[in-house]
Amino acid sequence: MIVELISTGTELLLGQIINTNVAFLAKQLNSLGFNVLFQSVVGDNRDRMGQVINTAISRADIIITSGGLGPTQGDITKEITARMLNRSLILHEPSLEKIKTYFSHRQINMPENNKRQAMIPEGALVIDNERGTAPGIICEYDNKVIINLPGPPHELEWMFSHSIAPYLVKKFGIQGVIVSKVLHVSGIGESSLEEEIKEFIVAQDNPTIALLVKKGEIQVRLTAKAAGQEQAIALISKLEERIRQRVGQYIFAVDDETMESVVGELLKKKKLSIAIAESCTGGLVSSRVTDIAGSSDYLIGSIVCYSNQIKVDEVGVPFQIITDYGAVSEETAKAMAIGIRNKFKADIGVGITGIAGPGGATDTKPVGLVYVAIDGVNDLDCVKYNFSGERTNIKYRTSQAALDIIRRYTLTIGGSNIER
Amino acid sequence: MIVELISTGTELLLGQIINTNVAFLAKQLNSLGFNVLFQSVVGDNRDRMGQVINTAISRADIIITSGGLGPTQGDITKEITARMLNRSLILHEPSLEKIKTYFSHRQINMPENNKRQAMIPEGALVIDNERGTAPGIICEYDNKVIINLPGPPHELEWMFSHSIAPYLVKKFGIQGVIVSKVLHVSGIGESSLEEEIKEFIVAQDNPTIALLVKKGEIQVRLTAKAAGQEQAIALISKLEERIRQRVGQYIFAVDDETMESVVGELLKKKKLSIAIAESCTGGLVSSRVTDIAGSSDYLIGSIVCYSNQIKVDEVGVPFQIITDYGAVSEETAKAMAIGIRNKFKADIGVGITGIAGPGGATDTKPVGLVYVAIDGVNDLDCVKYNFSGERTNIKYRTSQAALDIIRRYTLTIGGSNIER
Known part of the structure; x- marks a missing residue:
């Protein structure tokens, strides 16, 4: 069954609101095994809405509209739906009663306009709306349906979950699960990643593989269809394992996990504490670490050492190192990691220095040059990066790299050897 | 000129990401006087994308696509655009050079796949992408255009503002300006704000007034239509002045300014330096301060003092104060502000302590209780807050409050009296 979602409302065309309804509906429908193949947005205009609904009728089996069920003259979705199906609008008495009751409970008279909300296309099923005054509508035709839902997300979501999803499952059955x-x-970069797993991408069928570039990471989404949940999960596991054999070292999290949540779990599990000396990231790494509840268990503290004076006085970087190698250098990063680890008596010390730009570059040190050093239980290491992009982008990518270094390091070692 | 926006990408159809690009483009285009009348979403499928582009060609003058310009096999937008206009794809050498340079700067070999990004429809104009590897494309035909932009919002937004908007204005003119x-x-809360400026909201005509609640702030958008730029600006200024008379003290920035950019400007102008001791915000305030280029001029450094030991040892909070009043108290916040100011020899010291949750609350100290103290040139102050929401939300609102305290304080005082 092919689904098309139609969102109506001039505010969407003007960009005044972001369309979250389609994301909600698409996610729900896909999880029920229905394929959303088209999404359209159109304003509160009779001709154009008619045109869009007509196009949808020609290519989809299930059409779900959102918006335009309100009491105002601009609310025309039911009217146009009825027209496109050659039906007339009739008054639905039980809905009118409900709307009247809604207003009388609030001790206000029902405005005449609200009567419009009780008008429905002939032969339509009426769907209760416990979160507002606009009922929803299901129009069946030729073993296909057009469903009209209200625009406010909390109304739409409630109605979809309570009425529409069960209706669709009952009427059209579930063709397996997704x-x-x-x-x-x-x-690893997008192209290199694709190169590494090209074989699976080219041969993809079930599960499918989709790559999505996000801030500081690439998401590889595996989607399987099967008769049941278990079979689908088994299909995914099999492909996941093969992908991990190729690029497992770059996979830092799955599903809703984040880099900071994974790092937090690892540090907690191994009873390791950290302290961070941040220069170019300016506190971002510490802020991300502390986005996780319970991070006080492992983060002892951090110093944002934006000036050289603070690097020397507070983090304990030897002044000579900065003079000899510069503040942005492997030597300084390492001294920062060692200094903060010793000073804060942590298991792991991290030192981050770089040029976030746009200023600060020299002939030999471009914007985006970053050093991240880690001083741990057994050893001292430093990685050099050349990031591109804007200041905040470089900051974020540096924070992602620093957390990934902590993650990799923590994976390799045992627990704390610091007495606390 | 009728505009249709087409977003491509299976992740949109699956509801995995929310489509913010259309809201951005629609807002910008409308402000330039172009009518966005249709928005469509389609997956990375040749037939269906062709169908959707064809429908758009039949009803719109300006078609802007987003997504599908990446290096992978799933990136087919340029290919389908070319096909629908009966053009062939050809290699654009300058783009290939740029992509090669991008990779060589990062000292990696360009994967063969990335060559796809330099293929363009014959006769197309190529639009530079300074934020990524995928160039944009403008295909002109019959005094109409199809424009292909990349999907990542920071790339799309940059390219639209820097290249596409000027191009459209030049080519299609503007009938009046917005x-x-x-x-x-x-x-100030949304309802209180609305109450304060209700008179203007009710009477709005030209300019219009729209309130939009965002993270840590409310945006009041004034939009004026007029024959020329100057008249429109004059209309806005008049209304802005009246609004400022009512709620001016709460207005911290205009247009693209952010709280951190405004704070930075003020500190720079008054030659004041700051140092921050952050507990519950975990480095977020410092990170926001350092999002601004040149912040090393005023941020001396910060300490993330997540543990009491660091508050005492590094920030200089008397142990007795923590014992007597608790780590989350006005007294501790003040001691943190004083301590960090003295230690880092800054003009302004800021101390932030609170309970970000979900754990850590006591009978008398709920989640969301926050103290922000400022120790400045002339005086010491502390403000108490009771924020609600999730951990990261409380962190963000605290950072916004702390920056606003710095802003207000800096507005009231003269320049630095610290010898540096």
Whole structure:
């Protein structure tokens, strides 16, 4: 069954609101096994809405509209739906009663306009709306349906979950289930990643593979269809394992996990504490670490050492190192990691220095040059990066790299050896 | 000129991401006097994308697509655009050079796939993408255009503002102008704000007034139509002045300014330096301060003092104060502000402590209780807040409040009296 979602409303065309309804509906429908293949947005205009609904009728089996069920003259979705199906609008008495009751409970007279909300296309099924005054509508025709839902997300979501989903499942059955799993990848570019797993992408069928570039990471989404949940999960697991054999070292999280949540879990599990000396990231790494509840268990503290004076006085970087190698250098990053680890008595010290730009570059040190050093239980290491992009982008990518270094390091070692 | 926006990408059809590009483009286009009348979403499927582009060609003068310009096999937007206009795809050498340079700067070999990004429909104009590897494309035909832009919002937004908007204005002219100005408001709730300026909202005509609740702020958007730029600006200024008379103290920025950019400007102008001791915000305030280029001029440094030990040892909070009043208290916040100011020899010291949740609450100290103290040139102050919401929300609102305190304080005082 092919689904088309139609959102109506001039405010969407003007960009005044962001269309979250389609994302909600698409996610729900896909999880029920229905394919959403088209989404359209059109304003509160009779001709154009008619045109869009007509196009949808020609290519989809299930059409779900959102918006335009209100009491105003601009609310025309039911009218146009009826017209496109050659039906007339009739008054639905039980709905009118409900709307009247809604107003009398609030001790106000029902405005005459609200009567419009009780007008429905002939032969339509009426769907209760417990969150507002506009009932929803299901028009069946030729074993297809057009469903009109209200625009406010809390009304639409409630009605979809309570009435529309069960209706669709009952009427059209579930043709199996669809299960998705997201692998979060960092430390490898999009093209190189694709190169590595090209074989699976080219041969993809079930599960499908989709790559999505996000801030500081690439998401690999595996989506499987099967008769049941278990079979779908099994299909995904099999492909996931093969992908992990190729690029497992770059996969830092799955599904809703984030880099900071994974790092937090690892540090907690291994009872390791960290302290961070941040220069170019300006506190971003610490802020991300502390986005996780319970991070006080492992983050002892951090110093944002934006000036050289603070690097020397507070983090303990030898002044000579800055003079000899510069503030943005492997040597300084390492001294920062060692300094903050010792000072804060942490298991792991991290030092981050770089040029976030747009200023600060020299002939030998371009914007985006970043060093991240880690001083741990057993060893000291430093990685050099050349990031591109704007200041905040470079900051974010640096924070992602720093957290990934903590993650990789923590994976390799045992627990704390610091007495606390 | 009728505009249709087409977003491509299976992730949109699956509801995995929310389509913010159309809202951005629609807002911008409308402000330039172009009518966005249709928006469509289609997956990375040759037939269906062709169908959708064809429908758009039949009803719109300007078609802007987003997405599908990447290096992978699933990126087919340029191919389908070319096909629908009966053009062939050809290699654009300058784009290939740019992509090669992009990779060589990062000292990696260009994967063969990325060559796809330099293929363009014959006769198309190529639009530089300074934020990524995918160039944009403008295909002119019959005094109409199809424009292909990349999907990542920061790339699309940059390219639209820098290249596409000027191109469209030059090619299609503007019938009158629409000018918008955004006032950023913080420190007052939505209903109270609406109450204060109700008179203007009720009487709105030209300019119109729209309130939009965003993270940590409310945006008041004034939009005026007029024959020319100057008249539109004059209309806005008049209304803005009246609004400022009512709620001016809460307006911290206009248009593209942010709280951190405004704070940065003020500190720079008054030659004041700051240092921040952050507990519950975990580095977020410092990170926001350092999002601004040149912030090293005024941020000396910060300490993320997540543990009491660091508050005492590094920030200089008397242990007795924590014992007597608790780590989350006015007294501790003040001691943090004083301590960090003295230690880092800054003009202004800021101390932030609170309970970000979900754990950590006590009978008398709920989640969301926050103290922000400022120790400045002349005085010491502390403000108590009770924020609601999730952990990251509380962190953000606290950071917004802390920056606003710095802003207000800096507005009231003269320049630095610290010898540096």
